[in-house]
Amino acid sequence: MKKQAAVCLALAAAGTLAMAFPAFAEEGAALTIDQIKLGEDYTDLSADLKFLTHKTDVIDTEFQRYIEEFHKSYPNINIEYEGITDYANDVTTRLSTGDWGDICMVPTTVDLDELENYFVSFGDYDKLSEQYLMLSNRMYDGQVYGMPSMGNVQGIVYNKAVFEAAGVTEVPKTPDEFLDALQKIKDNTDAIPLYTNFAADWTMTAWDAYIDSCATGQADFALEGRTKGQNPFSDRGDGTGPYAVYDILYEAVSRGLTEDDPTTTDWEGSKGMLNNGQIGCMALGSWALVQMQQAGEHADDIAYMPFPITVDGKQYAAAAPDYCYGINCNSSEDQKTAAMVYIKWLVEESGFETDEGGFSAVISKPFPESLSDFGDVELLYDVPAPAGEETLASDVNNESELGINVSGAIAKEIVESAFDGSKTMEDMVAEWNEKWTAAQEKYGITFE
Amino acid sequence: MAREKSSFIRWIQSGKVNKRLCMITFMLFPLTLLVVFTYIPFLKMFQFSFYEMKYIGDREFVGWENYLEVFTREDCFQALKLSLYYIVASFIQLALALWFASILSFKTRGGGIFKGFMFFPYLVCGIAVGFIFKFFYTRGFVLDTILQWIGFNLDNLPYWLRDRSVNNISLAASSIWRYMGQNMVLFIGAIMSVDSTLYEAAAIDGANGWAKFRYIIFPSIKTIIVLNMILAISGSLSVFEPPYVITGGSFGTGTYFVVMNELAHESQKVGLASAMAIVLLGLIFIATMIQKFVEAYFLGTNGKEAIRYVRKQKKIEAQHAAQAAKGGR
Incomplete structure (x- = not known):
């Protein structure tokens, strides 16, 4: 465990150094999901991503359609899905090895204070919550480690x-x-x-x-x-x-x-x-x-x-939120960037939430019609737990x-x-x- | 140089080296597999049993606390009581297997087919067996339909997996179905090794089927019977697949292993579950030792006479000696 943390830290340090170079020069900090402009940034980035998912039923259909659609803007980012039937248990074991792929659905078995040892931060909670809902679910110390796939x-x-x-x-x-x-x-x-x-x-x-x-x-x-x-x-x-x-x-x-x-x-x-x-x-x-x-x-x-x-x-x-997307902190810098681009695309443009009957994590998107019985019902979102709890x-x-x-x-x-x-x-x-x-x-x- | 080389080649080709080389290469794979997939995980588990830990996150050394909890919790040993159902089932299973084996060892019409059919369930994977029986016991499905043909009324039949009075019996029955054939094949193998002239001699002496079984077959295969019993009882203590797949441990069918699985995966108490596993290992050890002792006492092992028999003989001899001494005076 400690070794992994050390590797993570080392990688994070290396990442920060790498970020001093052109593409990130103006930010001067790690890339966050709100900085990416879909269809404009990183369109020539090439990377191979492995994606662990619990949705075994739609890997060959819906997900292939997403990849095809995504390739129109990002032709060089390849995504390979791997479906796991007993997801929560299997992924918990695989996470501990560090070498499991690049994107997964963060299992709830990872305690919040452990998140930073396994996943990349998507950015600051205060900043991101201006655009997205339900981020507190996988958040620790003000950093968001999981983007909700849908609500x-x-x-x-x-x-x-x-x-x-x-x-x-x-x-x-x-x-x-x-x-x-x-x-x-x-x-x-x-x-x-x-x-x-x-x-x-x-x-x-x-x-x-x-x-x-x-x-x-x-x-x-x-x-x-x-x-x-x-x-x-x-x-x-x-x-x-x-x-x-x-x-x-x-x-x-x-x-x-x-x-x-x-x-x-x-x-x-x-x-x-x-x-x-x-x-x-x-x-x-x-x-x-x-x-x-x-x-x-x-x-x-x-x-x-x-x-x-x-x-x-x-x-x-x-x-x-349903399962949240997380990015492996042991992946290479290019893979992390590519993964963040793909996740942003999934959350904002793939239409995953409509296909699966949920609602979008993006604040500006409307609530789906199928939930019309909920007209007078007040929706309550999770409240982030105070520090230390x-x-x-x-x-x-x-x-x-x-x-x-x-x-x-x-x-x-x-x-x-x-x-x-x-x-x-x-x-x-x-x-x-x-x-x-x-x-x-x-x-x-x-x-x- | 040339001479040295040739002597080296001669040395390497000599029987001594070849023999060792063979031994090492042949043992390398099984030993590696054994160490990597059995002993290292086991030692890790033993280590985990002293920690309070989850799969992910920090570990905290707690010493014997997990073991104490295993013995003070109600559900652990309560679950072990369910093993009684499976132990009873395993005796029925062994009796049936022995019966079929002694019939099928002799020329029987269609013997090969019967052997095949009865051995087949053992080849089916445990999870699949679980699903088969789930449908078998479903209300109004296979079992109920058959019973209705015989004349039972559906309203009088219990819910095979829901009623606490029968559900453990239903589950144990499924494990009889699965393992009976395997036991039978082991018994047939042992019976085959009995010298057939003995049967002929017995037949000439006028022995019937039961006498042949009691005085020829049984003594010749008692080692295999004891082995099967040890396997069946340790298997009964660690039943997992039937309750896990068929009922998920609900309605009072959660065996020790199911409880262990729940603790480890649902409550993330990995240390406690590991301690439970070690305790069970100890129990299986004890159970095996008791069986071994009982075997040595009543049946005798490895060509030695049974302890009980030897003592009896000694007693008789002693009495004879005493009487002889009395008579002498």
Whole structure:
């Protein structure tokens, strides 16, 4: 580890020296992403880039189209994609070798204070945030190490036709309304009201994404309320907060509003089932919308609604970046420059976010139409953690083993317990709070 | 010079050097592979087990703390209890394998085909087996359909992977299906090596099938049986693929390895997971030693008589001697 850091530093030093030469003379500092003028700068730069991606499904289609398009302005920058199926785990191991390629999607397993040992800074947070959204996600010490490939909103993907056939005319806004709607779907149609996709495992982390700003209306809840707060999982009694989110899942399962056998759910199959009306809705980020629309003939029926929690008469939605692009700090100077050009192009001109159903990280770009149900909903972006507390949230989370936003362990436990009635919500909440408090104590958060 | 050279060539061509050269070159590859892919990673893991660390980031030396935590956590040893299901399954598996082996070792119609069919599952990769059984156990799919043909009502059938009362049995059954054939082939090999004149002699003496098995086959292959048992039990302690692929460890099917995997990959507690692995290694050691001892006590190893038998004989001899002494007086 230390060796790598040393190599990185040496390279960075060499880089700074190299930058004293013509192209960068006027800046006098490392290249930042906002300085690049697409289509004008570096058009004769030649470099070979290797790009590690989790999007194994579109490497031969969408991504080849991007490369072709990109080559019109930058004919000498070659990009080779490598798709990795078990992305987060494999990349974590490969990152530690230093020799993995030039661009990757930064895995969340890299702690923020480690970012500088692996990735190149895209520039100063204050400067870049004038142009781009959601940069704080992969930021440390004021430097941005990951450019969001796109943004996702957290809500529920549903089949409008099924909801209408069941007699639900208005989009539910509170947990009770939502559960009533599911009950109507069960009573009046043949569709499975809520499909958990339990067996796919990673799909269960979607539930964790609602518990912070979305369920409380506080943009900094993840750190201030959950990480630093006392017993954050307790019932607040007003249908908000983490408890309300998890309770929806618990109630839905125990009232039989989900599939019969969660152990044998089929992720690929679920897309078609939602599309043709065999499923009412699923809890997934907005990225899922496009995939569900393309899975069958009823693209028009598929829509996206805000998560059914209302705080003081207002609904909120968490807007968070999908995977962020990162550049290897061990790559050559030319490769780093070329990589930054390509990433800027991807973020601003490729149309990746439209193809994948998210919204752009570029502030000036409009919000996509597909999210029209979000008209009155206030979007809340992550707030950068104050200096010294960058890793606190992930430290406490890892220590507690609750795997919030990592493994979906809580949501899985809820489904299991609700099915066989082995534990009530109160039992589980007490356990979570206990684990959480113990983890908080280890990192110096105590309550007197 | 010429003489020296020729003597050098003679020396290099002499049997002594060639023999050593052969030994070294033949051993080089397997040894390199063994060291690089088994011993170095193992030593690294042993080292990791004393640190509090993630895959990426700083490490902190914590001494025996990880080991203490393994023994004080509830879930680790709770998960080890699930191994009982697989140990029971492995006994059933060995019994079945032995039964088929003793039938198929003799001229049976279509014996080759049966051997092939039964060995085949072992060749399928564990992940694929997982997916096969996931569909096999899915509500209303293969197993349920077959049971309905026999006359079961779907409403009375359990959810094979969801009900805590049956799901571990379902999973253990899938591992019987996979490994039975391999055990059987090992048994057939051992049975084949028995001198066939013994069977003829036994037949002349009027021995039936069971007697042949009990007094000829069983004593001749007991080493292989014990070996298979050791492999099956250490395998049962470290089950990973069936629960990981089929249920993901949900609904109380998370075995020790699944828990370990969760800790290492989801909570990033690499040091703790490494300590769990070392503890399991120790347990497998102990289990093997116990088995070895039991074998030596009841069955005897390497041509030695069983300890129990030897003691009995001594006791009898002692009694005889005592009686003889009494009688003498």
